[in-house]
Amino acid sequence: MPSLPDMTTPNLTALAGQALADSGHVAVPAPDAGQPEFVEFLQRMGDNALILGHRVSEWCGHAPALEEDIALANQALDLIGQCQLWLGLAAEVEGKGRDADALAYLRDAGAFRNLLLVELPNGDFGVTLMRQFLFDAFHIELLRALKASADSRVADIAAKAEKEVAYHLERSADLVIRLGDGSEESRARMQAALTKLWSYTGEMFVDDAVDGAMSDAGIAPLPSSLKPAWDRTVAAVLDEATLAAPAEAWQHGVKTPGGKKGVHTEHLGYILAEMQFLQRAYPGARW
Amino acid sequence: MYAQLVKSEGSKSREDMTPEEIAFQDRIDRNEKIEPKEWMPEGYRKTLIRQIGQHAHSEIVGQLPEGNWITRAPTLERKAILLAKVQDEAGHGLYLYCAAETLGVSRDELLEKLHSGNMKYSSIFNYPTLTWADMGAVGWLVDGAAIMNQVPLQRTSYGPYSRAMIRICKEESFHQRQGYDIMMKMCAGTPEQKAMAQDALNRFWYPALMMFGPSDKDSVHSAQSMAWKIKMNTNDELRQKFVDQTVPQAEYLGLTVPDPDLKWNEEKGGYDFSEPDWSEFFAVIAGNGPCNAERLGARVKAWEDGAWFRDGLMAHAAKAGERARTARHAAE
Numbered sequence: 001m002p003s004l005p006d007m008t009t010p011n012l013t014a015l016a017g018q019a020l021a022d023s024g025h026v027a028v029p030a031p032d033a034g035q036p037e038f039v040e041f042l043q044r045m046g047d048n049a050l051i052l053g054h055r056v057s058e059w060c061g062h063a064p065a066l067e068e069d070i071a072l073a074n075q076a077l078d079l080i081g082q083c084q085l086w087l088g089l090a091a092e093v094e095g096k097g098r099d100a101d102a103l104a105y106l107r108d109a110g111a112f113r114n115l116l117l118v119e120l121p122n123g124d125f126g127v128t129l130m131r132q133f134l135f136d137a138f139h140i141e142l143l144r145a146l147k148a149s150a151d152s153r154v155a156d157i158a159a160k161a162e163k164e165v166a167y168h169l170e171r172s173a174d175l176v177i178r179l180g181d182g183s184e185e186s187r188a189r190m191q192a193a194l195t196k197l198w199s200y201t202g203e204m205f206v207d208d209a210v211d212g213a214m215s216d217a218g219i220a221p222l223p224s225s226l227k228p229a230w231d232r233t234v235a236a237v238l239d240e241a242t243l244a245a246p247a248e249a250w251q252h253g254v255k256t257p258g259g260k261k262g263v264h265t266e267h268l269g270y271i272l273a274e275m276q277f278l279q280r281a282y283p284g285a286r287w
Numbered sequence: 288m289y290a291q292l293v294k295s296e297g298s299k300s301r302e303d304m305t306p307e308e309i310a311f312q313d314r315i316d317r318n319e320k321i322e323p324k325e326w327m328p329e330g331y332r333k334t335l336i337r338q339i340g341q342h343a344h345s346e347i348v349g350q351l352p353e354g355n356w357i358t359r360a361p362t363l364e365r366k367a368i369l370l371a372k373v374q375d376e377a378g379h380g381l382y383l384y385c386a387a388e389t390l391g392v393s394r395d396e397l398l399e400k401l402h403s404g405n406m407k408y409s410s411i412f413n414y415p416t417l418t419w420a421d422m423g424a425v426g427w428l429v430d431g432a433a434i435m436n437q438v439p440l441q442r443t444s445y446g447p448y449s450r451a452m453i454r455i456c457k458e459e460s461f462h463q464r465q466g467y468d469i470m471m472k473m474c475a476g477t478p479e480q481k482a483m484a485q486d487a488l489n490r491f492w493y494p495a496l497m498m499f500g501p502s503d504k505d506s507v508h509s510a511q512s513m514a515w516k517i518k519m520n521t522n523d524e525l526r527q528k529f530v531d532q533t534v535p536q537a538e539y540l541g542l543t544v545p546d547p548d549l550k551w552n553e554e555k556g557g558y559d560f561s562e563p564d565w566s567e568f569f570a571v572i573a574g575n576g577p578c579n580a581e582r583l584g585a586r587v588k589a590w591e592d593g594a595w596f597r598d599g600l601m602a603h604a605a606k607a608g609e610r611a612r613t614a615r616h617a618a619e
């Protein structure tokens with residue numbers, strides 16, 4: 001994906017100012033036309049939810065306990081619902097006549113903007129839970145900040161999603177603690193999961209030109225601003241779980257381009273091959 | 288029907304019953320609900336455990352054929368609906384295991400019997416889901432057949448089972464409507480979609496008819512279960528009702544039921560139709576259906592791979608309990 005042009009569209013800044021002037025949440029008129037950075041940001045939100053939802057849904061019927069089957073299906077359902085809202089708004093802002101389904105089903109991997117972390121394979125249940133926890137702890141901070149977005153549509157989606165994600169985090173943190181401070185085997189598996197996934201956490205907090213534009217416009221926080229809160233949550237949970245994050249670890253997608261820029265792992269192609277199969281095999285059919 | 292060939296404990300004539308058994312039967316005849324702590328004949332308890340257990344197993348194995356298409360659902364909305372449905376099925380499994388637990392059998396014991404092949408689940412889930420139209424056919428026909436069986440079971444004599452059925456039936460009828468909606472979309476779609484829909488009906492029609500179990504004349508266990516109101520209708524009654532309800536729905540879709548002998552019978556006010564191939568049914572029940580090995584294998588693998596997870600949670604609970612005890616001692 002080529003580097004993004006700087007945000008030069010003036011009306012966004014003006015709108016942000018206007019939004020700041022209004023203390024309440026007056027609906028901001030859509031800063032829609034010609035807002036590639038806004039579209040890009042919304043795709044990042046939608047794609048994270050879509051791809052993580054896809055991964056979680058792969059457990060359906062295969063989880064270690066019936067209660068987990070139910071909880072994971074519910075979580076996948078929340079994420080797919082959030083994806084519909086984010087991608088629906090992305091399509092609306094983009095204004096090219098596409099809809100959420102077109103974005104989900106008819107883009108190739110290079111046009112996906114999700115973090116590498118969420119596309120990683122499920123691994124054992126420990127990897128799935130740890131990935132969920134590390135992402136939930138980031139997701140909740142992001143959504144809390146987005147509730148104050150200058151764009152009321154973003155704020156509304158964030159408010160709805162925050163309630164769901166608060167529950168995801170409560171659950172994933174609780175299970176990380178219980179399994180970390182559990183049996184010898186469960187502890188070893190959770191530690192292995194943490195060590196494996198840690199290299200994919202840095203990408204969550206990278207600020208790029210899109211993030212800068214969103215932050216300037218008051219639409220979204222800088223990802224780096226979310227790190228202190230994430231650090232606190234993660235440190236507290238890992239401590240109680242008797243697990244330790246690796247001291248030094250290479251971070252994928254930080255100094256090199258990652259998922260936010262459309263440079264993915266090999267795994268995403270397979271996810272899309274599966275997910276998009278019907279739309280690709282029967283172009284234009286309605287389902 | 289999710290409980291097929293449930294072996295019932297031998298039936299007794301009134302003269303051979305003990306006074307307790309007579310009083311019990313009288314309560315059932317008065318449509319009183321039997322509750323967990325109350326006296327019940329051992330045969331009643333055992334038959335119920337088999338039936339509720341088989342039903343519970345069917346719900347959880349039933350997640351698999353539909354779970355097979357969640358990651359390939361063609362739109363976000365269809366994906367969400369399917370996820371919600373499969374989640375419901377897991378929930379049904381949970382209610383039913385809980386109902387079985389009130390009869391003194393644990394979920395783990397029942398699962399052990401499923402995994403070792405000593406308990407069955409409905410034959411229908413041993414058929415593959417090959418195209419997206421199968422998500423429509425399964426909702427329409429399989430959930431439809433399940434409802435046909437389960438609506439009367441809302442009045443079954445055992446309280447916890449009856450209450451579980453009331454909750455489950457509401458969700459099942461939603462599933463059936465969603466399935467039919469998929470079929471309508473496919474039938475109004477491209478020629479390929481319509482062909483997929485017809486193919487799904489062709490493959491699921493007879494397996495759906497088999498869900499009600501063998502013909503009454505070959506069904507050995509019905510009488511006692513019906514006297515106990517564990518079973519409310521005969522297999523053939525329910526199958527007839529299902530055919531009578533479903534044929535007009537197929538016609539509305541513009542699909543052909545794969546039975547050349549299907550014909551409206553004015554006199555009986557129902558359709559005449561061909562029996563399924565019962566040798567196929569018994570082969571599937573015996574483990575030789577197209578997907579028996581995959582379905583049971585998937586459940587066993589989930590259970591075995593999840594052992595460390597369940598053990599880890601137990602270990603944590605034990606440690607937490609120990610810490611709480613130590614803290615209490617220190618405080619005393």
Ligand SMILES: [Fe+2]
Pocket residue numbers: 346349376379430433459
């Ligand atoms: Fe069912």
Ligand SMILES: [Fe+2]
Pocket residue numbers: 346375376379455459
């Ligand atoms: Fe069900």
Ligand SMILES: [Fe+2]
Pocket residue numbers: 376430458459462
């Ligand atoms: Fe169902």
